[in-house]
Amino acid sequence: xPITKRPCANCPFRCDGAGVELNPGRLEGIVSxxxxxxxxxxxxxxxxxxxxxxCAGAVAxxxxxxxxxxxxxxxxxxxxxxxxxxxxxxxxxxxxxxLALPLAGSTL
Numbered sequence: 001x002p003i004t005k006r007p008c009a010n011c012p013f014r015c016d017g018a019g020v021e022l023n024p025g026r027l028e029g030i031v032s033x034x035x036x037x038x039x040x041x042x043x044x045x046x047x048x049x050x051x052x053x054x055c056a057g058a059v060a061x062x063x064x065x066x067x068x069x070x071x072x073x074x075x076x077x078x079x080x081x082x083x084x085x086x087x088x089x090x091x092x093x094x095x096x097x098x099l100a101l102p103l104a105g106s107t108l
Contacts, residue, residue, distance in 0.1 A: 003053060006056050006092065014092055015094045019057075025100075031099055042055045054071050061096065
């Protein structure tokens with residue numbers, strides 16, 4: 001599955017408040033699922049009705065958590081994305097501390 005290069009203008013992971021609004025707890029649920037299984041991916045909402053692509057915002061947030069999903073690691077290995085792409089996207093997304101996630105070491 002291809003990966004978008006940057007979070008879209010209304011990516012739910014954006015830090016500028018422009019992201020599409022999700023139900024309370026939904027963002028934490030997405031991140032918890034990604035943390036529980038690095039084979040999981042989160043599809044960019046703008047690609048749901050066409051060729052699906054992994055969300056750059058989700059990849060960037062997972063990078064901030066030190067837990068790149070397999071799809072991102074493969075993307076790096078095959079040159080689909082670069083570390084610079086992930087770093088640029090990271091500047092656009094929320095900090096992990098913005099989420100109400102369980103403390104490190106606890107069971108998700």
